[in-house]
Amino acid sequence: MKKDIILSGVGGQGILSIATVIGRAALAEGLQIKQAEVHGMSQRGGDVQSHLRISSSEIRSDLIPRGGADLIVSLEPMEALRYLPWLSAEGWVVTNTVPFVNIPNYPDEKALDAELHALPHVVLLDADALAREAASPRSANMALLGATAPLLDIAAERLEEGIRAIFARKGDAVVEANLAAFRAGYETAKKQTAR
C-alpha cells in the first residue's frame, strides 16, 4: 500500500496531532513512514502544511511530488485549495469548511465553496460543529482525522489506539472527547465516500 497525504491548515490549528496519530498507527502496522513538518517562524498564524507518506515499501523523498498526493486533509478550506497542484488525478480532498479569516483579503466564501464542490473527489465537513456537538470544540482536528479514516487503508481501531496514546497524559476526559469527535467525523465521511 501507499498513501501520500498533504495535511494543511493555519499555524496552531493542530495538523501535527493528526500526523502524529496516523504515524503511530502506521508504525504499529509495520509500515514505512516519512513526514515533513513545518516548525519555527512560519507557524505563527501563517499557512502550514505537512507531507505525510506511508508505504509498505521504501520511501525516498521526504516531500511528495506534485500530482502525487492521494489525499489533501485540511483544517481550513482555502488551505485545502492551496495544495491542489500536489493532488493526483484520482486523489481526494477532505476538508473542514469553516474559514479561518486572519487576513484582510480572504477570498469570497461562495467562490471558495464552489471550487471545493467542483472537485471530483471531496469530503466536506464542518469539523468545528461536529467536534462541538460530539464533545469539545478543541477536538476539531480529530473530527477531521475521523473523516479521513475511511480513505486511509488503516483500520479505524489502530487510529483510535493512536488517539488514546497521544492524549493519555491529558486525562481520560480528553481522550474520550477526542475519540467521540473522531467517530463523529468517521460517520459523516462514510456517507460522503460511499458512492
Added chain:
Amino acid sequence: MPKRELLLGDEALALGALHAGLSGVFAYPGTPSTEITEYIQGHPLAAERNVHRTWSTNEKTAMEEALGMSFVGKRALVCMKHVGLNVAADAFVNSGMTGAHGGLVVVVADDPSMHSSQNEQDSRFYGQFALIPTFEPSTQQETYDMIQEAFDLSERYQIPVLMRLTTRMAHSRAVVEVREPKAENPLSYPQKARQWVLMPGNSRLRYKELIADNERLELEAAESRFNHYAEGGDKRLGIIASGIAYNYLMENYPDGCPYPVLKISQYPLPKELVRRLAAECHELLVIEEGQPFIEQAIRGVLPEPLKIRGRMSGELPRTGELTPDSVRAALGLAPHRAHAASQIVVPRPPALCQGCGHRDMYTALTEVVREFPNGKVFSDIGCYTLGWLAPFHAIDTCVDMGASITMAIGAAHAGQHPSVAVIGDSTFTHSGMTGLLDAVNEGANITVVISDNLTTGMTGGQDSAGTGRLEQICAGIGVDPAHIRVVVPLPKNREEMKRIIREEIAYKGVSVIIPRRECIQTAKRHAAARNKK
C-alpha cells in the same frame, strides 16, 4: 528484533548522540536545530546520566563549552542553526587548530528556502574552510548511525566533526532502528598538549599537521560507507547527489537509476570517486541541497573537459530548496500530471499572536515614533521581526542577532534622532549586551527597547538566559538606573507607555525601556500545567 522509533531527523541525531555515550549538549535555540537539544533534555537516559543539557547564552559560548568538555576526554555535541555558526565561527575555526580529544561533533542545521532564516548560507563551506571533516546524512536512519561514527572519527583523528542537516532532514520524521547505548568516556587529557595553546609557534606546527590530516580524511571519505558509487548502464550522464538531494533523485527512479550515481554524505569531497565518474560518463549532473558546493569545486574557472550541469548552469534552481519536481525537470523527465492551481488562494503570512505583548509594545512605539519626521527603529531577530508586516510597519532593519543596538549607535553618531533599538530579552543576552556597553562608553543618544517576554519565543519557548536580571544587567553595564524603565505592555497601559517612550527619546543618552509580559504561548502552557496539578 531491534527497537523501531518514529523520529524527526533532529531527534534521530539526538538519540544517536545519547547512545554514543554523550556527556553534554551545548546549544542556543535556532530553527531548524532546536529539537535536538529539546529531545535530549526530555530523555530519561540524559537525566539518569546527568548529561549536561541546559541552554547556552549563544552559539559561541556553546561551542567553547563543548570544546572544554572534549579537552577533558568526554563526548560533546554542539547544535545550532546555520547563521549561529557565524556567531561561533571564531571558536569553530580554531577548534580545527586545537583539534578535539573526547569526540566533538558540531551539528549545524541549514535552512535553504529560508523558512525561518535571513539567508541560505551552506555550512559545508565552513567545514572546508576550517579543514574539519563534514557529514551530511540522507535519511533519519543514516543520521542516527552517522552521529555515532562522527564521534568515533573525531576521536580517531582528534578533530571536531561538522554534521550538516538541512530543514527537511531536521524536521522530517521516519522510522529509525535503534541500538543499545554505550557508556560515557572517562576523564582523560590530550596527549598532544601543545596544540591546545594556539600561540604562533605552536599554531604553525599544528597547521601543517591539520593539512596532512585533511588529506587522510579525504581517503577516509573515499572508503566511507556513507559515500557510494552505484554503477549504471547508461553512461550519457553521471550523477553526483549529496545528502537529502539523493532522495529526490531516487524518488524519480522507483525501479533504480539508469545512470551511474555517486552519493556523497562525507567530506572532504573524495576527488578520486569524482574522477572515476567523470572518466566513465559524457556529462555530469550535480544535485545538492543548498549552495553549489560540490559543483563549484569540480567546475572551477578554466574550460571544462566535459559538461557539468547543476545549480550554477541553471538546470536546477540557483536558490531555494530542491524538490522532487525540480530534480525531475533537471533529469529531463516529463512532469507528473497535476491539478491546476486555484486562482482564488491568497498568501497567509505569519503574524504576531493575538494578545502578544510585542503587539502592545509596537502600537505604543510606532505612535510615538511617528510624532517625529524621521524616526528610525532598528530591530532584531525574533518574533518581533514580524512588526515589519501590517498593521504595524514598525521597524526599519533586521540583520543579525544583536544588530539592533549597534546599528542604532552608528546611526545616532551620524546624527539620527530618534534612534531606537528593539530587541528581545533572549537576543539581548545572546548578542546585545556588548553593544549596550559600547553605547554607554560612547555616550550614544539611543533608546533601547528590550521587549521582555521571559522566554525565547520564536523557537517555541526555551529558557532565556537573563530572565529576572535584565535591569541589573543594564545597570551593571552602566546605564543610568533612572533611565531603565519597566512597563507592562497591555492595551490599558498604552498612554503610560507612550509617555515613557517620549521621555526616554527626549533624554540625551542611553536609555532602556523594558516592556515585560510573559509570552502568550508559554503563559497558556504554564496555566495548563497549573490546572493539571
